[in-house]
Amino acid sequence: MSRAQDRSVSLANRLASAASPYLQQHATNPVAWWPWCPEALALARRLDRPILLSIGYSACHWCHVMAHESFADPETAALMNRLFINIKVDREERPDLDKVYQTAHQLLARRPGGWPLTVFLTPDDLVPFFAGTYFPPEPRYGLPSFKQLLVGVELAYREQGRDIREQNRHLLAALASLEPRGGSALPDESLLDSAVEQLALSFDPVYGGFGGAPRFPHSQDLGLLLRRHAQLLSKGRPDPRLLHMARFSLQRMIGSGLFDQIGGGFYRYAVDERWLIPHFEKMLYDNGPLLGLCADLYAITGEAPFREAALATADWVRHEMQSPEGGYYATLDADTEGQEGGLYLWDRAEVRDCLDADAYRVFAAVYGLDRPPNFKGRWHLALARRPEEVAADLGLGIHEVQGLLAAARAKLLAVRARRPRPHCDDKVLTAWNALMIQGMAHAGRLLERFELLDSAERALEFIRRTLWRDGRLIAVWREGVSGPPGYLDDHVNLIAALLEMLQVRWSASDLEWAIALAEVMIAEFQDPERGGFWLTGPLHETLIHHHKPLADESLPAGNGVAAQVLQRLGHLVGEVRYLEAAERTLKLAAESMQRLPEAHASLLIALAEWQEPPEQLVIRAEGDGLGSWQRAAQKGFQPDRLVFAIPADVPNLPGALATIRPGDGPLIYRCRGTRCLPPVASLNELEATGGEIRR
Incomplete structure (x- = not known):
């Protein structure tokens, strides 16, 4: 091996020692990747090279595609290494970096971002001057090739420096203008009605859900609808639409390709309006809230599919996503051995060979195997017909059909267990674990299933033992290696999980822990001037923008959960400072909520509880x-x-x-x-x- 080749390999292996599975996936690329670190940033400044920042996560299908097409290609890698300092970031480890540069992408490209996120930064100030997401190896989809982009961006950096500096100045001003300025008054109850009306306008009466494809679960919106339904019912002003929108949407999700019909659990989103074909990654942060919602809808309606979906999801998490030490893993990959959704797809002959004739006839009719394949010549299973309809057509009793289906699913699950597994990102994220603990505890309590409560207890104890040190919360852990200090989301979601667990069994130490977390929030994350809470605290790195999360995204908004838990904890222990902090948060968010109420379900729940405490x-x-x-x-x-x-x-x-x-x-x-x-x-x-x- 030549000296140049040896240097290239050593550079490429900078990610090999990273704790993140996503970074490790790129450790053998010929790209001279760096993690985000002071050494990489200093090198970019010293060499006066722009930074190519690539942000993704291990379960992301299009991240894998771009890695295979471009980052594994020696010619592309050589161009990247010559022109840029290349930095890889796991967005699950660094939500602060991801949020800043996703927002910058939206301002620069005038469209929403996504993953992989591809951002080019000026090295001295780390401000992005060009941003995109996936780029193909050859020109297509109306996009330039990635190699063309690399050459063009670097040339612009060299020849258009004055224009780039001016653009950077405007971008920083635009980022600063996005932050709420605060207000002196709280919205009234009519804002809740406005949010409901906006959701009703975007509700799909045929397939459920909100908006068009791609279609996401929107668990925060479903939770708001259920809470508002109960609130209005208690006041003698029932609005049947609210329960219908939530019930019908979740019902369609459970019966669709968004739900793993064999193994349980929800995929991240569907690419079509019918919820038929998902992106196949499974995320812990989706499944925790959806587990709780399934239990809620069973408590409201008594309908068995909601209970069955809750238990199937909880069983999948307990058996596949919970570590022996107790913490929950983060994600399952969308791909299996390079094939999108490979674990979950079926050939008709394979299913027929697994089942006897009677079971196959019922299974095929219910899950659509008697219809054309729906994904790349194979079948991704979803309910094509209701079991009651199939039972009537075949002259069978519904209990017999349900028994045949349950036995068939068990046999197919056993077959599937022998297939190659998708990669599991086994890092433990505090905020995501807290969401699952809350979902497990809530479902276990409502469904009276003690194994779910035990699972939640084990995960909570893991966080206490491993991620809570000397009065400080840690955001990430993997194989004994700790990540950055806890963010706002980690603190608020963990308090919410503790309050849920306290309703399962009393623990003085858990209450003390919740109070300690609240004190850290107020001391280190609260804005003392305008109210509300920053995503990051003084122990975090200073970035180009300091963000206060108000609108719900893949996780419930940190300020919305903060206002909820501070009110609940403040009333429980009689701490006025918590109530004042919650009130100031709601006042800060008032303008944002009024401008787009349907995007702020978590804050609206907090507002409803401020107006009439639980x-x-x-x-x-x-x-x-x-x-x-x-x-x-x-x-x-x-x-x-x-x-x-x-x-x-x-x-x-x-x-x-x-x-x-x-x-x-x-x-x-x-x-x-x-x-x-x-x-x-x-x-x-x-x-x-x-x-x-x-x-």
Whole structure:
């Protein structure tokens, strides 16, 4: 090997020691990749080379395509190495970098971004002067080839420096202008109605969901609709549309190709309006909220498919996505051995060979194997006909058909288990784990499935043991290697998970942990001047833009969850500072919410709870009676009620909880906001006072 070749290999292997599986996937590229680090940034400044920043994640199909077409190509790599300093970033490890440069892409390209994100930065100030997403190896799709782009961008950097500096100045000003300025008033309840009306306008009455293709689950919107439905129902103003939009949308998702009909779990999104063909990656952050929503809709409707989907999703997570140590893995890849969706696709003959004639006849009719293939000559399974229809056509009982289908799915799952597996990104992300803990605990409580509660407990203990150190939260962990400090999303979602777990079983240490996290949020993430919370804190790197997340994206907006949990925790322990921080957050976001209410479901839920705080029940009792009272008080879908069952012998409760003392027998304390009623000694007495308490 020549000296030049040896140098090229050593440069390319800078990612080999990275903890991120996504970065490791690129460690053998001939591209001289760097991770985002001070050394790479300093080298770019010293050599006066623009930075080619490529952001993606390990389960991303188009990231794999571009890697195969361009980053693995020696000719393209040589061009990249000669003209640029090339930096790879895992967007799941560095959401701060991803958010800044996705926003910059949207401003520069005047269209939404995505992954892979391809951004070219001036080296001295790290401001992007050109941005795009996927670029092909040859001109197509109306795009230049990636090699043409590389040459053109570098030439522009050399010859149009003055214009680029002027553009950078305008871009920085545009980024700064996006940040909310704050306000002095809160929106009223009509804003919730405006959001519902906007969702109704974009609702698809044929296939469910909102907007056109590609079609995403929009779990935050579904949650808002269910909460608003319950709120209006309790006020004697029912609006059946709200439940219908949420129920029908999730019903269609469960029966479609968005849901893994054999192994459980939801894919990230569908490429078509019918939800038939997904992008096949499975993300932990989707499945946690959708698991909870399935349980909610079962609690509301009693319809078995919602319960079955919840349990199938939870079983998939427990068996395939939970590490032996307890934490949940991040993602499953869309591709298997280079084939998109390879694990999940079926040949008709393969299914026929697995099943007997009766089972195949039913299975084929229900899942569309008696129709033309729907994906590259094979079948991706989705409900083509309702089991009840097939049972009637074949003269079979519905229970017989359901039994045949369940047995067939089990056989196909066993066959699928012998296939090559898609890559699993096994890093543990605190925010994503918190969303799954919340979903598992919520579904386990509503469905009375203790294995789900045990799974949530194990994951929570893993975070406490591994990612909470010396009063600081860590955002990422993999194989003993810790990532950056926790972001806003990590803190707020973990508090939400702790509050959900406290409604499953009381833990003084969990409450202390939630309070400690809230104190870190207020001290390090809050904007003391305008209100609201930054995505990053003082322990994070200073970037070209300081962002406050208000609108929901793939994760619920950090400020929306912050306002929710600070209100709930503030009322529980009587901490006025938490309530004030939540109020200032809502005032900061008021203009943004009014401009586009349907994009702010998490903040709107917080606004609804500010206007009318949830009822908080605290039960003090001993023995088995404590659990039975708790289950009775929690029964059904009650988003407006939080129930905490505290054993009578628990001492030294913090704040306002110290006044909630046990009696000679069981007592139930009922509060709403800052107002409380005298304790009662039975659930019947509690219900008798149901309409008397207001904020």
